[in-house]
Amino acid sequence: MAEIVQPAIQAAKDERLKKEGFGSRLMKRPELGAIAGVILVTTFFLITADSAMFTLSGIMNFMTPAAQLGILAIGAAMLMIGGEFDLSIGSMVAFAGLIFGAATVTLGLPLIVAIPLTMIVAAMIGAVNGSIVLKTGLPSFIVTLAFLFVLRGASLVGLKIASGGSTQLRGVRDAVEGDWLAPLFSGDAFGPLFAWLAEVGVIETFNNGAPKVPGIPVEILWFAFLALAATYVLLRTPAGNWIFAAGGDRNAASNSGVPVRKVKISLFMLTAMCGALVAIITVMDSGSTDARRGFMKEFEAIIAAVIGGCLLPGGYGSAIGAFFGAIIFGMVTIGLTYTDFDQDWFQIFLGGMLLIAVLFNNYIRKRVTGER
Secondary structure (H helix, E strand, O other), X not given: OHHHHHHHHHHHHHHHOOOOOHHHHHHOOOOHHHHHHHHHHHHHHHHHOOHHHHOHHHHHHHHHHHHHHHHHHHHHHHHHHOOOOOOOHHHHHHHHHHHHHHHHXXXXXXXXXXXXXXXXXHHHHHHHHHHHHHHHOOOHHHHHHHHHHHHHHHHHHHHHHHHOOXXXXXXXXXXXXXXXXXXXXXXXXXXXXXHHHHHOOOOOEOOOOOEOOOOEEHHHHHHXXXXXXXXXXXXXXXXXXXXXXXXXXXXXXXXXXXXXXXXXXXXXXXXXXXXXXXXXXXXXXXXXXXXXXXXXXXXXXXXXXXXXXXXXXXXXXXHHHHHHHHHHHHHHHHHHHHOOOOOOHHHHHHHHHHHHHHHHHHHHHHHHHOOO
């Protein structure tokens, strides 16, 4: 009898220890669709666009808007994985721009004070958003939609007060000029390296010898840093497990000891702070802030996160997927100017990409869960 039972036990054990193939593991990755999308979009523009699009200056041209959107998309992706989403993130860019502009121009504060102040205000608003959602049980869609209008209206009113009646506040560049923190949030990084590369003929130069690309825009570096940091948190830390658990099944996570309330409020705060970071970078680059800053970016950020593999119900997705989703946006937005296609095709592409991404992500989710 023991001789019969032992092989059965061994077979069951072997079945449990069966290794999954590389192809099967790859098909379950949430960012697969976004990576495939980048490859397809790149191939499309290699065929249809002017070759200048893929020069160093052309790459910087589409990576800059991709980075600005991507910072928002990474925050949105983290929140969506946690089971919520924030429709006020675009209005937060305008409101945080108002706070930052007023702090530097009107109050004359140095960046070492103005930047933390802006981040704290944004985090507090994010915490209010999260607290209302969790206390009332209302969908985050409704609560953050209300804050979309509140923050946009507050930006309009605040700018008129700060500027004496205008909806634009100028003078930021002059106010922060010479501040030691300015290079971290504005301009191009690695200028001396690019100047040297131009001297030795590695990169293109103007007739006067100056490099056509003076450096890497700092928003691209912030974008890459946040993508790597968010990926590390999601995949290598207990906090990442809590985020997936809170988004997958809130009650089960809470019963397992996950601090669901703290996790979700922290994610709302993180998303708002991503909006504030984009506001600081764009306001310093342009030298002014206005009430339309960040308009419609909340929807683009959520779409980039969905293209990157996030599901609206939560519990599934990746920051790297949002990274590639934002790059797709940047490539299409700028890439169409290098082709003979009408710019209005962007809207059609946007809707098509969203639909394809949702269908593909749903297919991947069913493969992972075994759902039919």
